[in-house]
Amino acid sequence: MSLNHKSPVPLHIQAEELLRKMIKDPQFQNGKLLPNEIDIASQLAISRTTLRQALNKLVYEGLLIRKKGVGTKVADALISSKSVNWLSFSQEMKARGIPIKNFELHVSWIYPEEHIANFLNIKTDQKILKLERLRGRPEGPFVYFVSYFHPRTGLTGEEDFKRPLYDILEMDYNIVSELSKEEISARSADKFIAGKLETEVGSPILFRKRFVYDQAERPIEYNLGYYKADSFVYTVESRRG
Amino acid sequence: MSLNHKSPVPLHIQAEELLRKMIKDPQFQNGKLLPNEIDIASQLAISRTTLRQALNKLVYEGLLIRKKGVGTKVADALISSKSVNWLSFSQEMKARGIPIKNFELHVSWIYPEEHIANFLNIKTDQKILKLERLRGRPEGPFVYFVSYFHPRTGLTGEEDFKRPLYDILEMDYNIVSELSKEEISARSADKFIAGKLETEVGSPILFRKRFVYDQAERPIEYNLGYYKADSFVYTVESRRG
DNA sequence: ATTATATATATGTATAAACATACTAAAACA
DNA sequence: TGTTTTAGTATGTTTATACATATATATAAT
Structure with a gap:
């Protein structure tokens, strides 16, 4: 699970796509927290700033919920x-x-x-x-x-x-x-x-x-x-x- | 026209509010470009990164349109x-x-x-x-x-x-x-x-x-x-x- | 005159680093 | 036992910096 640093597709876009797939995983479905930003970033070998660009977009769309001091979770799947x-x-x-x-x-x-x-x-x-x-x-x-x-x-x-x-x-x-x-x-x-x-x-x-x-x-x-x-x-x- | 660096309200929020007022000014209404990011940032005495946080939000909302190499303008003011x-x-x-x-x-x-x-x-x-x-x-x-x-x-x-x-x-x-x-x-x-x-x-x-x-x-x-x-x-x- | 080419300009992408703040949970205290 | 303090963790804010890429304009070559 990592990104293509040679691709012309920006890393924050790649990260966003990956996150979209990731949050469909049942393992994050019941209010369970995603890994923290720093870990995800290092896992993907990108900076935290770049990762946050991707996260922000999903937060804006209402798919993710972040809480300071706690973490980031997938929003309740109520329609x-x-x-x-x-x-x-x-x-x-x-x-x-x-x-x-x-x-x-x-x-x-x-x-x-x-x-x-x-x-x-x-x-x-x-x-x-x-x-x-x-x-x-x-x-x-x-x-x-x-x-x-x-x-x-x-x-x-x-x-x-x-x-x-x-x-x-x-x-x-x-x-x-x-x-x-x-x-x-x-x-x-x-x-x-x-x-x-x-x-x-x-x-x-x-x-x-x-x-x-x-x-x-x-x-x-x-x-x-x-x-x-x-x-x-x-x-x-x-x-x- | 500047921001309160002592306020508990984050600078990117203050900048966002200021931009919201700014773009209502008729001077930017007819597709005329805003000042460039670097100038606005230095004018407000904040970093370009922080300013872009504010700009991005308005872009997300469809209020601003940015074009690489050209500049940023106010979106057509339809409802x-x-x-x-x-x-x-x-x-x-x-x-x-x-x-x-x-x-x-x-x-x-x-x-x-x-x-x-x-x-x-x-x-x-x-x-x-x-x-x-x-x-x-x-x-x-x-x-x-x-x-x-x-x-x-x-x-x-x-x-x-x-x-x-x-x-x-x-x-x-x-x-x-x-x-x-x-x-x-x-x-x-x-x-x-x-x-x-x-x-x-x-x-x-x-x-x-x-x-x-x-x-x-x-x-x-x-x-x-x-x-x-x-x-x-x-x-x-x-x-x- | 027309077409390349260079250059200036503005946004786009990405990083590293530092500190602030909200929250949790463990440790110390009464 | 119950409360307070403290340390740890995760997100929030902000800066300074560097290079990439798209666009428009001015310049040079054809």
């Missing part, structure tokens, strides 16, 4: 969405080393309801791609997504049926968007959602409605997310400007 | 993804034109529980101001707040008992803070909350935990908010950097 970081769901889970299981995927091509067509600024007689996904940890599902895509995304649905499944599942990677508006609220699970999320009717659900726009601020996706309350926390960091 | 929703409750309701009724106000002076003392970075044997507020529309309450204030806010509790009520009720206006971190989740109403909000036990609640910091990023308020699900939506607007 959070930092609006600042703009990580997609899959990316965030990957970053935290949480294995994601896809329980259901439903791709359909539908006439949009009026309020959806309204947001996407299209007519209701034009079919669009509807994507339903049920995802979670191996133990069980914890989120149910429904997405509607504007035709200009190129995701017309017809083509997507031909794509391999895993390609579609990883789709959120590819949608490069600029602006999103979200509405977060709490509601109780109805029969449908309770069934999907394997919980009881009436149990609390964190409901997220997301409006996604492209670089030109044209609407491209309308997304609904139903999160099991006990497995999702939404975090927001804001600064007075 | 920062972080300045989302920085309205206080009263302000927000006012903006929405909703008349607010205060149902209950409870000012007390308590020994903080450990996790609160921990966040506020004080000891548990030091009394602090606890403020409980039940608010809503004329028809009925829809939010229950609990706030704990750090002594350095000056809200020691003792003084506040002497203030007129309306003054305390409008207090959130006066607390000028810089940074806040919020965690939003859904939960069910327990007996206490259900009673306060005049709803049923088990009904969905939007729960918001808020950590508020001052300009030096020292904790000043710990705030809990319980919102009746059917009357509150949390909105977030974010922009990719």
